[in-house]
Amino acid sequence: MIKDARTDLPDVLEADVAIAGGGPAGIALALELAERGRRVLLIEGGGQQSPNGGTSIYDNTTSGRDYPLTGSRLRWLGGTTNHWGGWVRPFDPRDFTDAPAGDLPGWPITADALTEGYRKAAAWCEVGSADYDTDRIGLERRARLLDLSGTGFEHQVFRFSPPTRFGTRYGAALDEAANIDCRVNLNLVELQQTEDAVQSARAVTLDGAACTLRARQFVIAMGGVENARFLLNQDRIPGNQSDLVGGGFMDHFGFTPGLMLADAGLQYERGQIAGDDLMTVMAPSQGTEGPHSCLLVTSTAPDDVLPPAFWTNRTSGDAPGAHYRISMINAPTAHRQSRISLSADRDRLGLRRPHLHWHLPPTEFEPVIALFERWMDGISARNRARVRWTRQNAPTLADNVGVGYHHMGTTRMAAAPEHGVVDPDGRVWDRENLYIAGSSVYPAAGFANPTLTICALAVRMAAHLDQRLGA
Amino acid sequence: MRRRDLLQTAGLTFVGLQFGLLAGCGNDSGRSLAVGPDDPEALETLRSLAGRLDGIEFVGPVCVDEVGETEPLDALLERLRATSAQSLENAFSIALEQDFSTGDRIDIAGWQLARTECLLLAAAATNQGLRDPVLAQQGNLRFEDFASIERWGPDETIEGEVFNPIGNGRGGFWIRVAEPVPGSTRLMLDGVELATHFEPGVVTASLEPDHMDRIIATAGMVPLVMVDTARNIAQRVGYLTVRPRPPAAILADGSSSAVFCEVERWGPDHAPKGQAFNEQPDGSAAFWVRIGCAPPGSELVLDGTPLETSVRTGLVSARVPHYAALEAGPHRLTIRDPASGESLEIGIFNVL
Numbered sequence: 172m173i174k175d176a177r178t179d180l181p182d183v184l185e186a187d188v189a190i191a192g193g194g195p196a197g198i199a200l201a202l203e204l205a206e207r208g209r210r211v212l213l214i215e216g217g218g219q220q221s222p223n224g225g226t227s228i229y230d231n232t233t234s235g236r237d238y239p240l241t242g243s244r245l246r247w248l249g250g251t252t253n254h255w256g257g258w259v260r261p262f263d264p265r266d267f268t269d270a271p272a273g274d275l276p277g278w279p280i281t282a283d284a285l286t287e288g289y290r291k292a293a294a295w296c297e298v299g300s301a302d303y304d305t306d307r308i309g310l311e312r313r314a315r316l317l318d319l320s321g322t323g324f325e326h327q328v329f330r331f332s333p334p335t336r337f338g339t340r341y342g343a344a345l346d347e348a349a350n351i352d353c354r355v356n357l358n359l360v361e362l363q364q365t366e367d368a369v370q371s372a373r374a375v376t377l378d379g380a381a382c383t384l385r386a387r388q389f390v391i392a393m394g395g396v397e398n399a400r401f402l403l404n405q406d407r408i409p410g411n412q413s414d415l416v417g418g419g420f421m422d423h424f425g426f427t428p429g430l431m432l433a434d435a436g437l438q439y440e441r442g443q444i445a446g447d448d449l450m451t452v453m454a455p456s457q458g459t460e461g462p463h464s465c466l467l468v469t470s471t472a473p474d475d476v477l478p479p480a481f482w483t484n485r486t487s488g489d490a491p492g493a494h495y496r497i498s499m500i501n502a503p504t505a506h507r508q509s510r511i512s513l514s515a516d517r518d519r520l521g522l523r524r525p526h527l528h529w530h531l532p533p534t535e536f537e538p539v540i541a542l543f544e545r546w547m548d549g550i551s552a553r554n555r556a557r558v559r560w561t562r563q564n565a566p567t568l569a570d571n572v573g574v575g576y577h578h579m580g581t582t583r584m585a586a587a588p589e590h591g592v593v594d595p596d597g598r599v600w601d602r603e604n605l606y607i608a609g610s611s612v613y614p615a616a617g618f619a620n621p622t623l624t625i626c627a628l629a630v631r632m633a634a635h636l637d638q639r640l641g642a
Numbered sequence: 643m644r645r646r647d648l649l650q651t652a653g654l655t656f657v658g659l660q661f662g663l664l665a666g667c668g669n670d671s672g673r674s675l676a677v678g679p680d681d682p683e684a685l686e687t688l689r690s691l692a693g694r695l696d697g698i699e700f701v702g703p704v705c706v707d708e709v710g711e712t713e714p715l716d717a718l719l720e721r722l723r724a725t726s727a728q729s730l731e732n733a734f735s736i737a738l739e740q741d742f743s744t745g746d747r748i749d750i751a752g753w754q755l756a757r758t759e760c761l762l763l764a765a766a767a768t769n770q771g772l773r774d775p776v777l778a779q780q781g782n783l784r785f786e787d788f789a790s791i792e793r794w795g796p797d798e799t800i801e802g803e804v805f806n807p808i809g810n811g812r813g814g815f816w817i818r819v820a821e822p823v824p825g826s827t828r829l830m831l832d833g834v835e836l837a838t839h840f841e842p843g844v845v846t847a848s849l850e851p852d853h854m855d856r857i858i859a860t861a862g863m864v865p866l867v868m869v870d871t872a873r874n875i876a877q878r879v880g881y882l883t884v885r886p887r888p889p890a891a892i893l894a895d896g897s898s899s900a901v902f903c904e905v906e907r908w909g910p911d912h913a914p915k916g917q918a919f920n921e922q923p924d925g926s927a928a929f930w931v932r933i934g935c936a937p938p939g940s941e942l943v944l945d946g947t948p949l950e951t952s953v954r955t956g957l958v959s960a961r962v963p964h965y966a967a968l969e970a971g972p973h974r975l976t977i978r979d980p981a982s983g984e985s986l987e988i989g990i991f992n993v994l
Contacts, residue, residue: 440825442840470826478778481697552742
């Protein structure tokens with residue numbers, strides 16, 4: 172049942188599991204637990220529809236490299252799935268196993284731990300297939316692509332969600348589930364804690380009504396920024412034994428290094444392969460030095476320095492040529508100083524507002540540029556393209572850098588408490604019944620968009636919590 | 643009404659001559675590159691090859707300066723001989739690979755060419771009499787159907803009204819196509835390229851806010867064209883009609899509405915008790931209101947109860963699921979814009 176807390180709010184709400192945050196993590200987790208027969212309380216700070224600009228709760232400040240923090244957050248049921256583009260891809264096995272750049276460790280789990288999660292996540296995100304194996308898909312047989320053999324790069328694919336707006340798509344399921352109590356316009360503001368557990372929590376509406384939440388397990392699923400902000404706002408900050416709550420903020424960042432002249436009619440873009448909604452990218456193969464970034468290929472108008480006719484020459488392509496823009500989605504590096512902290516200013520709920528310091532110095536682009544150069548030399552050496560290298564230097568701090576609106580890493584998962592906030596199950600290290608769901612637990616991110624993995628982790632967490640709750 | 647000439651679009655500074663150059667490509671004529679680098683004919687074969695190279699009007703003359711060789715073909719042949727390959731073709735491939743692998747590249751306006759090929763291009767420029775670098779010329783767009791368009795929209799809006807809004811002042815078009823179109827396809831509205839995206843069976847394109855403001859500022863017909871930028875061909879899609887903005891509606895307090903235009907017609911205005919008026923395919927009842935403008939979030943309200951409302955250009959409609967429960971007598975129908983809070987009287991619906 173979905174109820175508006177502004178008009179219907181008892182003094183106490185009780186459940187087996189209380190989840191704060193009605194984005195993809197919270198909704199998938201609630202419905203997965205309900206399916207297992209658990210009593211779930213799901214609270215969402217926003218309403219069921221867009222507040223049409225009424226998101227002042229999310230006002231913030233930033234420093235470091237410019238970051239569009241306000242516009243990248245949405246505060247109503249469904250969270251940021253209300254504006255996502257639907258790009259879907261699981262993290263690669265190497266994203267879980269490779270040691271990331273920087274001084275913070277990577278994932279404490281392997282891709283195998285999410286196999287079942289990814290299978291069900293494909294259904295949550297309404298993706299037609301969970302298959303990303305390019306051989307099984309027959310990608311290079313079905314699409315006209317560059318021959319990458321011997322270049323150290325390989326083709327990978329993104330799939331697409333409709334995109335599923337989780338609040339709209341699963342609103343009816345939340346409303347009809349007898350064992351889900353979903354309250355909108357209800358904000359989690361405080362945890363009542365002992366040394367090692369959460370006893371209860373306090374939630375309020377914007378007009379001042381309050382209630383106590385009681386549950387055996389509590390899950391914070393409020394988003395990549397808000398999860399850290401909420402924890403930092405507590406008198407005793409859970410999971411902050413290593414000062415990592417808020418630290419390690421990451422987002423996929425973009426870079427457009429140049430153009431390519433290659434065979435005409437290459438089919439990399441979405442919508443080019445009949446019968447399958449795919450987009451193909453190029454990514455470094457296992458063993459190729461550099462970040463696990465990817466290169467996107469987009470058709471563009473002919474260049475006037477090296478026109479398509481050049482490609483018809485026997486010593487180049489010996490075929491009709493065309494130009495393509497090459498852009499990159501880059502794996503971010505987690506840095507402690509890239510972090511969410513609190514400003515002195517408070518919102519209407521009395522919580523201190525977030526301040527983001529985004530640490531993305533020009534040096535972060537050096538391995539990206541080196542990777543591009545590696546690809547460029549590989550593809551040119553095999554005479555499969557010529558490349559116009561238009562961005563040979565890293566953007567300065569004043570330059571605008573494209574981002575994915577993917578807030579990650581601020582309550583990172585780790586194998587040991589000194590390296591993170593939550594354990595491999597998503598449980599806050601020093602609280603036995605407090606969990607964090609969402610992309611804030613990612614310690615590394617590759618180039619794949621986060622939503623599918625958010626859902627996969629939620630599926631995995633549901634199984635874990637169900638087991639912990641017992642018979 | 644303004645009518646813009648499609649031919650104006652055809653003359654856009656876009657794409658060019660290059661496609662024409664592709665016709666009949668594949669320079670197979672002339673000497674074979676199967677001869678070995680040590681063959682007495684090798685030099686003449688390279689000279690012949692250089693004479694046939696296309697698309698080198700800019701890079702050829704630059705290579706002359708960059709390689710700084712008075713006899714670039716001799717220098718090239720020396721490189722090719724060093725590969726120990728048995729044919730010029732293989733030797734060239736090996737030398738090219740070595741250049742890129744060792745970073746022996748020539749940078750021409752960002753284009754990364756192998757030193758080996760730059761030697762050939764330098765010889766070609768000399769051979770073809772190219773002295774100064776010349777940028778490739780852009781030619782005229784030509785019209786030819788290349789996509790199978792099934793439906794598209796929207797095809798009309800009114801002055802000042804963002805059509806098919808997608809947020810942040812942007813709006814856009816959708817085009818259903820029977821077959822995938824080339825990735826180099828872009829939609830152009832009034833000669834301006836739109837951000838174009840592809841989904842299976844659908845091409846979508848959006849206007850930047852400034853462009854949108856310009857388009858909807860004046861009534862008229864604006865040509866929408868689909869262009870394959872790689873081949874420099876265009877296909878007419880149709881026209882977006884921007885209709886003159888109707889007069890603003892007058893609110894109950896006598897002031898002019900900031901969001902609603904005058905209501906032109908509406909209906910039904912009466913129905914027998916219990917009857918599904920304006921019966922829909924699923925058996926329910928519905929109101930329709932022809933109104934020049936109404937914000938996308940507008941809702942029809944019957945006796946204070948909001949109805950499930952659909953807003954399209956010039957038409958607002960709403961289902962009345964509780965029609966069977968309406969008592970005999972007058973019922974007040976209004977339209978409300980939740981964002982501005984404005985409410986406009988539509989009329990009285992009588993249940994007989």
